[in-house]
Amino acid sequence: MAELLEDFPAGPLDLYRRKASFDWKQMKLFLFGEEEIRHSHHIWQVLRRYPEFQPIQTPLDFDAERHLAFKQAAIIRHHQAEMYAIQYDTKFNAFSDYAPAALVKMGLGIKIFTGILEKLGSERHRGIIQEIRQGKVSGCFAMTEIGHGTNVKGMKTSATYLSESEEFELHTPDFLAAKCWAGNLGNVATHAIVYAQLYVSGVHHGLHVFVVPIRDPETLQPFPGVTVGDMGEKIGLNGIDNGFLLFSHYRIPRAYLLNDTGDVTEEGRYVTPYQNESQRFGASLLALSASRVWVTAQSDAYGGCALTTALRYSAVRRQFAPSEGEQEVAILEYQTQQLKADFALHQPQCATDKSDQNQPSYEQISRKLVSPQQYRLLPHLAAAYMLKVFTRYLNDVFEQMIGQPRSASISLLAVEVHVVTCAAKPLSGWLMRDAIQSCREACGGHGYLKGAGLGAWRANQDAALTYEGENWVLVQQTSNFLLKIWPQIRAGTIIESPLGSVDFLNEWQEILRARFEATTVQELCRPAGILRMFQWRACYLLQQTAQALEGRLEGGQTKFWARSDSQVFAAKDLAVAFSEHFLLRKFLDKVASCSDGGLRPVLLRVFALYGLFSLEKSLGLLYQGGFAQGAAPGQLIQRGVLELCAQLKDEAVALVDVIAPPDAVLNSTLGASDGRVYGRLEQALFGSPYGAGRPTWWADIVGWKQFGLQAKL
Numbered sequence: 001m002a003e004l005l006e007d008f009p010a011g012p013l014d015l016y017r018r019k020a021s022f023d024w025k026q027m028k029l030f031l032f033g034e035e036e037i038r039h040s041h042h043i044w045q046v047l048r049r050y051p052e053f054q055p056i057q058t059p060l061d062f063d064a065e066r067h068l069a070f071k072q073a074a075i076i077r078h079h080q081a082e083m084y085a086i087q088y089d090t091k092f093n094a095f096s097d098y099a100p101a102a103l104v105k106m107g108l109g110i111k112i113f114t115g116i117l118e119k120l121g122s123e124r125h126r127g128i129i130q131e132i133r134q135g136k137v138s139g140c141f142a143m144t145e146i147g148h149g150t151n152v153k154g155m156k157t158s159a160t161y162l163s164e165s166e167e168f169e170l171h172t173p174d175f176l177a178a179k180c181w182a183g184n185l186g187n188v189a190t191h192a193i194v195y196a197q198l199y200v201s202g203v204h205h206g207l208h209v210f211v212v213p214i215r216d217p218e219t220l221q222p223f224p225g226v227t228v229g230d231m232g233e234k235i236g237l238n239g240i241d242n243g244f245l246l247f248s249h250y251r252i253p254r255a256y257l258l259n260d261t262g263d264v265t266e267e268g269r270y271v272t273p274y275q276n277e278s279q280r281f282g283a284s285l286l287a288l289s290a291s292r293v294w295v296t297a298q299s300d301a302y303g304g305c306a307l308t309t310a311l312r313y314s315a316v317r318r319q320f321a322p323s324e325g326e327q328e329v330a331i332l333e334y335q336t337q338q339l340k341a342d343f344a345l346h347q348p349q350c351a352t353d354k355s356d357q358n359q360p361s362y363e364q365i366s367r368k369l370v371s372p373q374q375y376r377l378l379p380h381l382a383a384a385y386m387l388k389v390f391t392r393y394l395n396d397v398f399e400q401m402i403g404q405p406r407s408a409s410i411s412l413l414a415v416e417v418h419v420v421t422c423a424a425k426p427l428s429g430w431l432m433r434d435a436i437q438s439c440r441e442a443c444g445g446h447g448y449l450k451g452a453g454l455g456a457w458r459a460n461q462d463a464a465l466t467y468e469g470e471n472w473v474l475v476q477q478t479s480n481f482l483l484k485i486w487p488q489i490r491a492g493t494i495i496e497s498p499l500g501s502v503d504f505l506n507e508w509q510e511i512l513r514a515r516f517e518a519t520t521v522q523e524l525c526r527p528a529g530i531l532r533m534f535q536w537r538a539c540y541l542l543q544q545t546a547q548a549l550e551g552r553l554e555g556g557q558t559k560f561w562a563r564s565d566s567q568v569f570a571a572k573d574l575a576v577a578f579s580e581h582f583l584l585r586k587f588l589d590k591v592a593s594c595s596d597g598g599l600r601p602v603l604l605r606v607f608a609l610y611g612l613f614s615l616e617k618s619l620g621l622l623y624q625g626g627f628a629q630g631a632a633p634g635q636l637i638q639r640g641v642l643e644l645c646a647q648l649k650d651e652a653v654a655l656v657d658v659i660a661p662p663d664a665v666l667n668s669t670l671g672a673s674d675g676r677v678y679g680r681l682e683q684a685l686f687g688s689p690y691g692a693g694r695p696t697w698w699a700d701i702v703g704w705k706q707f708g709l710q711a712k713l
Contacts, residue, residue, distance in 0.1 A: 001025075001034060004041045012316045013653055013675035016332075020654035022598045028658045030599055031388060031590075036093075043094040044662055050075055053098060055667045058689065062233050065101075066187060069239025072102035073109075077135055096301040097661035100460055101239025103298075108183040112291050113139030115402065116193050119287040120209050120258040128191065128211055137217050140182045140189035141291075142245055147176030150473040152195070152207060152285070157247065159196035159210060159257075163268035166254045170196060170212065170247040178246045181467070185243030186230035190215045192245060198262070200270045206277050209258040209284055214245065225250030236459025273406075286414045290402075291468045292421035293394045296428040300387035302461040303432030306454055307381050308660040309671030310439035310447070311652045314373050316677045317444075331373050332649060374645040374652075376442045379613035380435035381648075381655060382606045387428050388659060389590045390583050394424065397499065413498040415481075420501055423478040423579035426471035429464040436461055446670060446677075451684045453668040475575035476567065479545065482578060483571070486546050501582045508539045516628040521640045527588055527604065530611040533627070534581040537618060540625040541574040573621075580614055602651055609644040612637055 005025045008017070017024075028037060047053040052071045060068060076095065095103040114132055117125050131137045148154045156177035159168045172178055179185075185192065191213055198208040214226050222228045231242040254264060261284045262272040274280035311332070318328035397417060404410045440447045440454040447454050465471050482502070489495055489505050496503060504511070514536050518524040548570050552562035563571070584607065591603045615622070616637050622628040648655070663672045669680045685691045700707070 001029070001037070004037055005029075008657065009674040011674040011676050013312060013673070016315045016650065016653035017657070019650035021651060022602050022654065024654040024657045026596055027599055027602070027654075030594055030596060031658065032392075040094040044098065044665060046079055047075070047098055048664055055664070062238060065238045066241055069099070069101035069105060070188060072099045072239075073105040076102060076106055077110075080133075080135075093297065093301060096298055097305065097665045100298070100302075101237055104183055104237065104240050105188075107291075107294055108141055109138045109189070111294070112141055113191075113193060115290050116141070116209070116287050117211060117258065118402065120260045120284060121211070122259050124255050125211065125258065132191075137190040138184060138188050139191045139193065140184040140243070142179040142182040142185060142192040142212075143195045144179065144181050145176065146178045146180050146244070150470050153281070155195060155197065155207060157194065157196040158199060159194075159208065160199045161201070161254070161264050161268060162251070163201075165251070166266060167251045168210065168254065168257065170194065170210070170250045170252065172246040172248070175246075178244050180244040181231060181242050182245065183240045183242055185214075185228060185245055186241030187243070188220070188241060189243075190217045190220070193258075194245075198257075198264075198270075200264055201268060203270070205262065205270050206281055207284065208262055210252065211256050211258060212250075212252055223250070235462060236456065237463055283414075286418050288468065289414070289417045289421045290398055292425040292474075293391065293398050295464050295468045296387070296394065296421070296425050297391040299428040299432040299461055299464045300384060300391055302457040302464075303380070303384050303435045304388070304656075304659045305661065305666055305668075305671075306432075306436040306439040306457045307377065307384055308656040308666060309453060309668045310377055310442050311381065311656045312672070312675060313443050313446070313670040313677060314377065315653050316675045332652065373442055374649050375642065376438045378645045378648050378652060379609055379641070380431070380438055381652065382610035382613065383431045383435060384659065385603075385606050385655070386583050386587050386610050387431070389587045390424065391428075393586050393590075394421065409498070416497045416499050416501060419478050419481045420499065420579070420582060422469065422474050423575045424583070425464075425469060426475050427576055427579045427583070429461070429471055432461055433458075433465060443670060446681065449669065449684075451669040451681075453666065453671065472567070472572065475572055476563070478575040478578060479567075479571035480563070482542055482574060483546055483549065486542055501578070504535050504581070505539065505542070507535075508543070511535045511539045512543070512625075514627065516622070516633040518633075518636060521636065521643050524612070524636055524640045525605075525608040525644070527591075527607060530608060530615075531581070531584060531588065533615055533622075534577065534584060534611065536625075536627055537615075537621060538574065538577040538581050540621070540627070541570065541577050544625075545570040545574050577618075584611055602648075602655075605644055605648055605651075606655075609641065609648060612640045612644065616641055 005028065032040075052068060052075060056068075076099075095106070110132060114129050117129050117132075121129075128137070132139055143152070143155075145155050145157065147156070156173055157179065158171050158173065160171070161168055179192070179194065182189070182192065191211055194210045194212045195207050196210060198205040213223065214228060215222050225248050227246040227248070229244050231244060234242065254266070257264060261274065261280045262270065264270055272280050274283065314332040315330055317331045319331055321328045394417075397413075401410065401413055401417065436454065436458045440458060443452060443454065446452060450456070482505075485495055485502065485505075489508060494506055511532070514532055516533075518526075518529060523529070545566060549562055549566045552565060553559065557565065587607055591600060591607065594600050594603065616634075619628070619634050619637065622633065628634065657673070660666060660671075660673065663674075666672070669684050670677055672680060695701075
């Protein structure tokens, strides 16, 4: 492994690397394993040989960005055979850092597309799967419509069975029914996974899934009856060709219906293995869990890059010295404004002022202060570590589930995976959205430069808040499930789930009797105590949300409006609380498997920091439910957050070294591993075509008076 985990180049970051209490190489091996590290290194080494994967020197226009992403995806596909044995999440993590748009194109066009065919299709669809894997055709996923996104059942695209020809006729009744936002659809997809309302002999059977040829693979011209176009320029991820799609009485063979959840026989008879439409519809949506695992990991990848950049920059950037002649202090160390003010207030007014000789020194003040830079960044770093572990766990679970024959146990597992991912995807998106924004602000003006990379990560990650399920709507899948099982739990039925995510609810009465007991930060940071507080929060919110819902129903509201009006401060927070508890539990399970005594203390502090940081944002709830009383609990939690930040400050650079991609992949003027921020910044500014000299339109500046003399419109 020595050749894969080389020492970082000497530079300004050496000071903080020496301060770390653990070996970053051992931490990387523990978190990711030798196989993932080796395979990621191999992928990066393969891709860096191509000019398409070199840093972009000049901005690309819209079409060029699309073209580059396609070429990157094609190169990755060219090496597909040699990378076939590499576990998907390893490939995903390596590609997401290097070429995010190409990754999305590959993920949608191959992984998600074939995954749905395998999960919802049958033997008759194996040929299309092989064509996708061989690169003969390319796919996309077309579910969302212009007029309906979150309300899946309200979609209007129809598929009417024609028994005389054994075909389905796909039709888009109006523009609102046009499929939209499908990645790969705008330029390259030859086939689409299409969700459409099924009609057989005049009877409506609900939303079903079809695999539909939309373009000629040889010419890329759409087939007659198909209209396809591009959604246009977006905030970010413009390498992805999101498109729209309309059908005009377009016919496809009967076999193109994905028939795992429902089928139409040659005689035109509808059949389904499910007893009711709700079960069938739910099963058809369970296949989407894979994409949510993928989006969860993608958010974490963007956040990890941003945190690497911001923390390395914070360790190098120096501002303010206590007195002339002394070195300025790294902004990771102190409170930028308050330190300057406090130190000035404590300085003697003149050299002969004897009364001030006992005032605290600069060093004494700085040791007592906890930097907002630490508070702004380190809790987000803890969140990124939580997600690094959690996304790999989810991917392992999903990979084990895929391809398994239908059974009662697999069905239960699929439901739980759906419940977990419907909250994990929004949680990861919100966590990393806040992390990236905080990183951007923490890097000041230099963080606003495009070359820092923070703007691109922020724009790209922003999409994760919406695609594969709008977050505020998606979490309702999780809260609805918890509310559904609550009456059983309250009645004393023991609930057991394959992953164990809900098992703690069986102890809800004992959990809700718990009260805040810690009197010191050390007691507060005990893992069992932190988990108990998260269990209490989830149980309390479940009880309160159920009571609120029941009250609205008893008050005459319909079930629809009662659920809708129970989201804010109730059901949404319930789903997040449930997800955070499971996130922390799986991280603690990972730590329990660590045999390296040098790593465990750091990981437990990371665990505690994320836990307390999250609980601090829920202090009102802890008091509202009677878990905490008086000022002491809130003050202790806040003190715990600050002390953990101070304890992890010296570990921060090593912690980001563990999760950072290679410099060529990170491609940030502020975040390179050598810490030479100012040299790279100087090179970027003077090497830019806009950095020096006058603009080509300099004459207009000199002759500015000519403008506005005569309006021409």
